[in-house]
Amino acid sequence: MASCKNNFFFPLFSDTSLSLSYWVPAFLASASVLLLLLSLAPFNRPFDTRLEIRAPMVASGAIKAFDSRLAENSSGGIDGCDIFDGRWVEDGSGPLYAPGSCPFIDDSFDCFKNGRPDSEFVRLRWRPRGCAIPRCAASEFTLIIFLFSVSDYNCSIEFFRSPFLVQEWETKEGKETLRLDVIDQASSDKYRNADFIVFNTGHWWTHEKTSLGKGYYQEGKHVHDTLSVVEAYARALHTWANWVDSSIRPNLTRVFFRGFSATHFKGGQWNSGGSCNGETQPIYNDTQLGRYPKMMSILEETIGGMQTPVYYLNITRMSDYRKDGHPSVFRHPQKGELRGQDCSHWCLPGVPDAWNELLYAAITSHH
Helix, strand or coil, X not given: CCXXXXXXXXXXXXXXXXXXXXXXXXXXXXXXXXXXXXXXXXXXXXXXXXXXXXXXXXXXXXXXXXXXECCCCCCCCCCCCECCCEEEEECCCCCCCCCCCCCCCCHHHCCCCCCCCCCHHHHEEEEECCCCCCCCCHHHHHHHHHHHHHCCCCCEEEEXXXXXXXXXXXXXXXXXXXXXXXXXXHHXXXXXXXXXXXXXXXXXXXXXXXXXXXXXXXXXXXXXXXCCHHHHHHHHHHHHHXXXXXXXXXXXXXXXXXXXXXXXXXXXXXXXXXXXXXXXXXXXXXXXXXXXXXXHHHHHHHHHCCCXXXXXXXXXXXXXXXXXXXXXXXXXXXXXXXCXXXXXXXXXXXXXXXXXXXXXXXXXXXX
């Protein structure tokens, strides 16, 4: 049974801003991870309250059976269940924490503070087909926040940011490139001995953010004149998978890889006038969902070829239903005309809290 004697690492994934205050609530304020610390760590051990950001780092993980089926749970609640196959349902108990109660939430994701008038989107909860996932009680969440303040456990939670997982580089000529064949070394050495690691990458792999693939990707001393972003992503994942297989000891470290979430821009993209304002209901008709991302298929293929067991947190489809969950125009207080809408990040409380509940279920089901 693993404890929090070492570290719980969350390499920041690339479809978010650089703000720590998004990731603290996304992984902490939902209480899922904090409750995990209660359930796994011995009560007589000192608790390291370090919360660090070190640049850069983001990564990923995999499990042989990447259909996301769980092993037997001691409670019997999710035995043999694919917790990522389900639907969103109204939940009368409301969000895991009251809007405005979490001091870590960045203003860009505090939709209530920024004037969003509707609240139905925080009353939806993810329900897997054929099983129930554990829910964190508000009283337990309050207790966890208190525990973090009194330092009772020998545990640390650390965040690393690396949008691509592999090494951002600079040639002798001063040209910025991305080394597809080198893992991001600035942070990889720091978490190889963690008890749990959650990796992710995805949304930064676009042509707009990779110089359109022209003279940007490098392997060895060779800089590719042109290379598609899909091929570059596949090569980077191969580098990451080789690093995990050669550096992680499965008997000591549990590795997770969370897929990336859907965006819901209409009439353009993030940089071309796309919008999602006025969306107050999720998608109920599966035919309206987007195509499953090619990059997630590449990730699954990579996972399937790995030696190290890595659990695939497949949140892509469940997030695709939630076109109502983005900040949209409420990414800032409504003061006059606002340029640009955020249809890729999420309001908090909101969808990321459900990801945390699933992570909590996946971890506790094996302990």
